[in-house]
Structure formats: structure tokens, C-alpha cells
Amino acid sequence: MSDEQQDVIVLRGRGVVEGVAEGEAFVTSQTLSGFGGIDPMTGTVTERRHEKVGQSFAGKVLVFRGAKGSSGWASNFQTARLAGAGPLAVIFNELTTKMALGAVVMRVPAVTDLDQNPLEVIQDGDWVKVDGNEGVVEIRRPASA
Amino acid sequence: MKLTDHEQAMLDGAEGPAIQQAMSLLTRYGKALGAERLVETNNVCGGSVGSLPNRRNVVSSDDDMEAIFSLMNLDSDVPLEIPRVKTMAYKLIEAGDPDYYDQQRVSERTQKLVKKNADFCDRIGIQRCNTCTPYQVGNVPTYGEHLAWMESSAIVFANSIIGARGNVEGAQSAAAAMLTARIPYWGLHIPENRYGTHLIEVECEVESMMHWGLLGYYVGEVVQEESPVVNGLQHHPSLRKAKHFGAAAATSGGVEMYHLVGMTPEAPSLERALGDKAPEETIHFGKAEMRKAYENLNCATDPEVDFIMLGCPHASIEQVQIVAKLLEGKKLSPNTELWMFTPKALKQHADRMGYSEIIEKAGAYLMSDSCPALSRVSPEGVKVAATDSCKQAHYLPATLGFDTWFGSVEDCVNAAITGRWQGELT
Numbered sequence: 001m002s003d004e005q006q007d008v009i010v011l012r013g014r015g016v017v018e019g020v021a022e023g024e025a026f027v028t029s030q031t032l033s034g035f036g037g038i039d040p041m042t043g044t045v046t047e048r049r050h051e052k053v054g055q056s057f058a059g060k061v062l063v064f065r066g067a068k069g070s071s072g073w074a075s076n077f078q079t080a081r082l083a084g085a086g087p088l089a090v091i092f093n094e095l096t097t098k099m100a101l102g103a104v105v106m107r108v109p110a111v112t113d114l115d116q117n118p119l120e121v122i123q124d125g126d127w128v129k130v131d132g133n134e135g136v137v138e139i140r141r142p143a144s145a
Numbered sequence: 146m147k148l149t150d151h152e153q154a155m156l157d158g159a160e161g162p163a164i165q166q167a168m169s170l171l172t173r174y175g176k177a178l179g180a181e182r183l184v185e186t187n188n189v190c191g192g193s194v195g196s197l198p199n200r201r202n203v204v205s206s207d208d209d210m211e212a213i214f215s216l217m218n219l220d221s222d223v224p225l226e227i228p229r230v231k232t233m234a235y236k237l238i239e240a241g242d243p244d245y246y247d248q249q250r251v252s253e254r255t256q257k258l259v260k261k262n263a264d265f266c267d268r269i270g271i272q273r274c275n276t277c278t279p280y281q282v283g284n285v286p287t288y289g290e291h292l293a294w295m296e297s298s299a300i301v302f303a304n305s306i307i308g309a310r311g312n313v314e315g316a317q318s319a320a321a322a323m324l325t326a327r328i329p330y331w332g333l334h335i336p337e338n339r340y341g342t343h344l345i346e347v348e349c350e351v352e353s354m355m356h357w358g359l360l361g362y363y364v365g366e367v368v369q370e371e372s373p374v375v376n377g378l379q380h381h382p383s384l385r386k387a388k389h390f391g392a393a394a395a396t397s398g399g400v401e402m403y404h405l406v407g408m409t410p411e412a413p414s415l416e417r418a419l420g421d422k423a424p425e426e427t428i429h430f431g432k433a434e435m436r437k438a439y440e441n442l443n444c445a446t447d448p449e450v451d452f453i454m455l456g457c458p459h460a461s462i463e464q465v466q467i468v469a470k471l472l473e474g475k476k477l478s479p480n481t482e483l484w485m486f487t488p489k490a491l492k493q494h495a496d497r498m499g500y501s502e503i504i505e506k507a508g509a510y511l512m513s514d515s516c517p518a519l520s521r522v523s524p525e526g527v528k529v530a531a532t533d534s535c536k537q538a539h540y541l542p543a544t545l546g547f548d549t550w551f552g553s554v555e556d557c558v559n560a561a562i563t564g565r566w567q568g569e570l571t
Contacts, residue, residue: 069564098315
């Protein structure tokens with residue numbers, strides 16, 4: 001798709017982990033558990049009452065509220081990376097130690113503190129570029145009529 | 146982030162590659178948090194996680210515990226020579242209980258890995274407590290002490306009930322803290338971040354362990370990672386009730402600190418607990434909210450129960466005593482198994498008091514070192530489980546695929562004896 005046919009939205013915030021990556025967005029306004037919330041071998045959400053239960057973020061840009069639950073959060077997302085089932089990049093709203101450590105051991109670009117709420121701006125399937133060096137997120141989707 | 150000369154020297158490799166990697170991890174983690182500096186700690190709970198399920202699936206070889214620790218605990222692709230830890234260090238849950246490997250159906254591979262992990266922990270100086278409740282077996286922090294603890298249910302207890310200071314750490318930050326005696330000075334290490342943010346007005350009686358668990362489960366889901374101030378309580382919580390409240394709030398949400406007005410050390414009054422600010426939100430908790438939490442936790446429909454799990458977080462000696470009393474002279478249904486979990490040191494005490502014998506005579510087991518959800522151990526062929534723990538009821542469906550009932554300890558023991566779930570919210 002060329003730029004003429006696309007809407008492009010740019011959000012600015014704080015880079016948490018350096019690097020640049022782009023891919024399809026996987027968006028949830030809910031927090032995610034690591035342990036007991038995902039299957040790290042496939043990147044699939046397994047928490048019973050989660051809005052994304054049964055869906056996988058593997059190979060996508062994970063856009064979500066933040067981390068919750070067990071202190072095994074970082075270990076589960078590190079395991080997902082080692083199993084080839086981790087996200088390409090992460091964008092999150094709420095900073096906690098679980099989230100920060102998880103982002104570090106996922107070794108993917110991570111951004112937070114964006115000037116607009118990414119959970120309202122970014123939709124499932126949008127093409128998202130995450131620049132963890134500059135703290136910038138670029139969102140592309142087919143132009144609205 | 147500002148480092149002291151000593152910290153910079155560790156980062157530059159003056160104390161060897163493992164400590165260098167640990168300090169590198171801490172500085173990247175501190176930067177991700179936006180921390181300005183590190184703080185010294187001499188109290189770390191974490192451990193060597195390479196023997197746990199999932200982690201076992203991604204390690205290339207079981208032979209080299211140093212390589213596994215380097216990868217899983219220090220996020221290093223290169224195997225490092227791991228020196229003795231610098232701090233008091235305590236290990237959390239293991240992959241199985243060596244005294245019950247047959248019942249837990251622990252594979253030979255895992256048994257070998259647990260043994261190797263034990264030798265490795267002994268060599269580098271990690272206390273093998275093998276429990277999610279280190280504060281029950283010799284590691285009671287002091288007020289204001291800086292901690293680097295994993296285990297969400299333990300850190301919320303240490304922060305809230307004791308007034309020690311720490312955030313929920315992970316396997317990698319805890320390991321790095323053991324090797325460097327440092328952790329980022331961020332979040333709940335900083336006094337002004339410890340005030341409550343949300344006010345919970347309790348409008349019903351919260352007395353039993355089940356009530357405390359449900360209050361925690363409801364509050365955690367509403368406040369997520371914020372700090373609730375609970376007001377209007379009529380009864381002081383005992384150890385087991387506080388343990389269940391915090392574990393539940395740290396499961397449905399990410400609560401790491403709470404205040405019980407007039408009961409916990411940083412909440413002598415409502416105003417002090419809130420730091421003299423207005424709460425961001427006021428939440429009412431009455432019978433309807435308790436009912437909602439109860440219904441959210443109960444996903445099972447089939448009353449034929451196969452498996453009853455008690456002791457999540459690991460049971461206090463009071464809980465073991467209660468269960469022994471309920472089981473005395475009784476026999477479990479031939480269709481059910483009851484496993485209760487307590488730290489190994491408390492198991493020895495239960496042996497001395499005769500509780501273990503009563504429990505085992507009834508056909509149940511008092512196990513240690515492990516946990517069904519984390520170690521993935523359970524009896525064969527379980528379809529329907531029951532537990533008195535909100536935390537375990539939350540995790541069992543996702544981790545082991547069991548339909549799960551939640552209820553009081555009496556409901557659970559009754560189900561173990563009759564084979565049928567008849568629990569009610571009372």
C-alpha cells in the first residue's frame with residue numbers, strides 16, 4: 001500500500017526498550033497475566049474471562065493496558081521469545097516492574113507514555129511501527145472513505 | 146540512571162562476567178522503569194527457575210545448571226560462571242515434592258533437574274525454602290527493609306502487613322539482585338509512592354477466610370495495580386486471612402500494596418493511609434459485590450469433584466490444624482483426592498503435632514515444595530477441582546484446564562469426603 005491510500009497517525013511517548021520493529025497490531029484494553037494468562041509456547045491468551053482468550057500475539061505488535069498477576073510475568077514472556085512466540089514489539093499504558101522487566105527480557109522495542117491513548121487509537125490489524133529509540137509509534141491503515 | 150562507583154565497577158566487569166551481566170540487566174530494567182538510582186538490598190526471594198514447566202521446554206540441555214541459570218535468570222545467551230550470591234537469598238516454589246513424586250507423577254527428567262537445581266542453589270548460597278510464603282519459614286522482613294522479592298502474594302504481604310518495601314520482582318531481577326545486592330529504587334521503595342489511591346468502603350461482614358479472599362479478588366479486579374485502602378472492616382485479619390486477601394488481589398489485579406485502616410502499619414488512620422489526599426475513586430463492597438466475585442470464580446458446573454487443592458499460598462500451621470480437625474476420623478470419597486500444601490518446615494511441625502497423620506489417615510496428602518498451578522502436578526484424570534483459594538481457583542482452569550469450584554475450607558473438605566460439591570456463599 002502506498003501512502004496515498006493510507007491514513008497515518010503518529011503517537012509520541014517514552015522509549016522503554018530500544019530498537020525498531022513493525023507489524024500487525026494485536027490490541028487489548030485489558031491487562032494480561034504472564035503465568036496462567038498466556039501459553040508461552042504459542043503466544044495464545046488462556047485466561048478464562050479475558051476478551052482475547054484463544055487468540056495469539058505471536059509475531060504481532062502487542063498493544064495493551066499492562067501486566068498483571070504473578071511475578072512469573074517476565075519469565076513467561078521470555079519463554080515466549082525463546083519459543084519463537086513472542087510479540088515483535090510492545091506498546092503499553094501502565095508501567096509496573098513486571099511490565100518493565102518483561103519488556104527488557106522480551107528484547108523487543110517497547111514504548112509507553114504516549115500522547116494519545118494507544119488503546120483508543122490503534123485497532124486490531126493496523127500496521128504499526130514501534131521506535132523504541134525515539135519513543136515514537138506510527139500507525140497505518142487503509143484510508144477511510 | 147546514576148550509579149555509585151562500586152555499581153559502575155560491577156557494570157564494567159570488575160567482579161566478573163556474571164555480576165557484569167546482572168548489573169547490565171538491572172540498569173536496563175531501571176532505565177525501562179525510569180528509576181534514578183539503585184538501592185541496596187540484603188533480602189532477595191526468587192531462585193533458579195530452570196526446573197519449572199515451560200522453562201523446561203526451551204532449555205537446550207538439562208546438564209548445565211549454570212547455563213540454564215544464565216539464560217533463564219540472567220537473560221544471557223552465553224553460559225556464565227555463577228559466583229556465590231552476595232545477599233540472603235531464598236528460593237520459591239520447586240517443580241515437585243521429593244516425598245510425593247509418585248503421587249504427583251513427577252517425571253524422572255524433572256526429578257533429576259530438581260536435584261541438580263538443589264545442588265546448584267546450595268553451591269551459590271540460595272536457601273531452598275521452596276515455598277511461596279518465605280515469611281512463614283524464617284524470612285520475616287522488618288519494617289522499612291528494602292526487598293527484592295518475586296511472588297506477588299508474598300510481596301503484597303511484606304509491603305502491606307509488615308511495612309517492608311519492595312516491588313514485585315521477576316526471576317531475572319531477583320537473580321541480578323542476589324549477585325549485586327542492588328535493585329532499582331522505584332515504586333514502593335519510595336515512601337511517597339506507598340499511599341493508597343482507591344478507597345474501598347466495606348459494607349458487609351468480612352470475617353471468614355472465604356470473605357477475605359473474595360474481598361481481595363473483587364478489589365484487585367477493580368483497582369488493578371493501584372493501592373486500595375480498605376475502610377469499615379469489623380474484624381482484624383489473622384495471618385491466613387491476610388495471606389488470602391493479598392494473594393487474591395494480586396491475582397485478579399496487580400495489587401502490591403494495600404492498607405487496612407487501623408490494622409496495617411502504614412494506615413493508622415484513613416487520612417494517613419491516603420497521604421492526606423482524596424481517593425481517586427471510592428468503591429463500595431457489599432453482599433452483591435461479594436456474590437459477584439464468588440460467581441466469577443466458580444466456573445464448574447459438574448458437582449462430581451475429583452480433586453481438592455488446599456494451601457495456596459502455602460498453608461499456615463493454623464490452616465493445617467483446621468483441616469486436620471475437619472478430617473479427624475473421616476475418610477475421603479474413593480473418587481476424590483485432597484492435596485494440601487504447606488512449607489516443608491511447617492510440615493515437620495505438623496508431623497510433631499500429629500496433624501500429618503490425621504490428614505494421611507483420611508486418605509489425603511500434606512505436601513510441600515510445590516503447587517498444582519505452578520509445578521503442574523495433579524492426580525491423574527482430574528476434570529473437576531475445588532479449592533479454598535481465589536488465587537488457585539483463578540489459575541487452575543488456565544494452567545491445568547480443570548473446571549474449578551471455589552468455596553470455604555469446610556466446603557472443600559466436605560466435597561473431599563462426599564465426592565460432591567455442595568458449597569455455598571455464607
